[in-house]
Amino acid sequence: MRRYARTLVAVALATTVMAGTAGWASGNAQQALTGPPPGTAAWRAxxxxxxxxxxxxxxxxxxxxxxxxxxxxxxxxxxxxxxxxxxxxxxxxxxxxxxxxxxxxxxxxxxxxxxxxxxxxxxxxxxxxxxxxxxxxxxxxxxxxxxxxxxQILAFDPRGRGQVAEVFGDLSTARHVAVVVPGSDIDAGTFDRTSDVYGTPAGMAKALHANTGRGSAVVAWAGYTTPVGVGVDAATGSLAAAGADRLTRFADGLAADGVPAPAVFCHSYGSVVCGLAAHRLRATDLVVLGSPGMRADTVADLHTTARVWAAKDTTDWIDNVPNLEVAGIGHGPDPTGPGFGARRVPAHDAHGHTGYFAPGTDSLRAFASIARGEAR
Incomplete structure (x- = not known):
């Protein structure tokens, strides 16, 4: 009985904190976009x-x-x-x-x-x-x-809120490739914008490509249905599970076309996607930033051969989200915690939840080094 009571308290705490964090609105339930591309019926015929x-x-x-x-x-x-x-x-x-x-x-x-x-x-x-x-x-x-x-639009699916992927650089000649996986509130309409630029997939990817230099390519991949606001979708893993399937197939498609295995950068809820995909995702590195958890207790539980890195700055509101997983709510331990086993990425001069790719930050310099295969 006492254990049951603790569980209820933990669930209530997680829901309360997540719903009140950083002024985000309550989430609207989303239906994950799955299955083949639009127009498949006509293609088959x-x-x-x-x-x-x-x-x-x-x-x-x-x-x-x-x-x-x-x-x-x-x-x-x-x-x-x-x-x-x-x-x-x-x-x-x-x-x-x-x-x-x-x-x-x-x-x-x-x-x-x-x-x-x-x-x-x-x-x-x-x-x-x-x-x-x-x-x-x-x-x-x-x-x-x-x-x-x-x-260079590598994917464009207008169904629902819209999904899109864009390439910065030349995938056909790149020696080093990175893929950016965004978190909540991202779709084709918010893929890039002039406000909060480094909270968008295009802004993050463009900044990373500018720092990795010639011979590299970066893909901004908004190829899954993300949560809207903070609510049940953001606190659970159903959208992330569907996204993990799509991310895995996307990476397999790059491999089939001769593109080098990428370093995958996973922001916020995107790190939940990457955690669920890790055991089958073709990647050299998994880098999570501003992560609420990866639905794994340790790096070993991810069952990946990729190197796992984690970054979180002290002003990131994600630090207020309880790192637990109870009855399907929450995403587990903080990947930057000492017991998780990820390699730490310096992020002391990043600001807030979307400052990790801002020019001049230690985190962006570290990301570029990882993307180029130079970090150890």
């Missing part, structure tokens, strides 16, 4: 190439990549034009084709939430590193493709 196309739900990223590499440039372009939402979001499709397909999808959408994604990115290098069999080799691209000045 299309025999334009005289054969069945690979099933987006059952075909592995490696099999998808082999299929596309076996097509002519004209056949690839046919699929880009007929099914841009599938080609642009199907893990394993060659990167350059995904850029081209997503540029088409963004041009076709009339949703004002996504107009900012068509603006040219200062660090994007459209058209760089085109590989054999792409339209670039065949003598040019269609108007509005990545080569025409659009950002």
């Amino acid at each position: 299309d025999h334009v190439l005289g054969r069945e196309l690979p099933d987006p739900e059952r075909t592995t990223p490696a099999e998808v990549n082999r299929f596309f590499r076996g097509l002519t440039a004209a056949q690839q372009q046919t699929l880009v034009v007929r099914h841009p939402l599938v080609v642009g979001n199907l893990d394993g499709v060659p990167v350059e084709l995904r850029y081209r397909a997503n540029a088409r999808s963004l041009r076709a959408t009339h949703d004002p939430r996504y107009t900012h994604l068509t603006e040219a990115g200062a660090e994007a290098r459209p058209g760089a590193g085109a590989r054999p069999g792409t339209e670039a080799e065949a003598g040019g691209r269609d108007r509005g493709s990545a080569a025409a000045g659009d950002r």
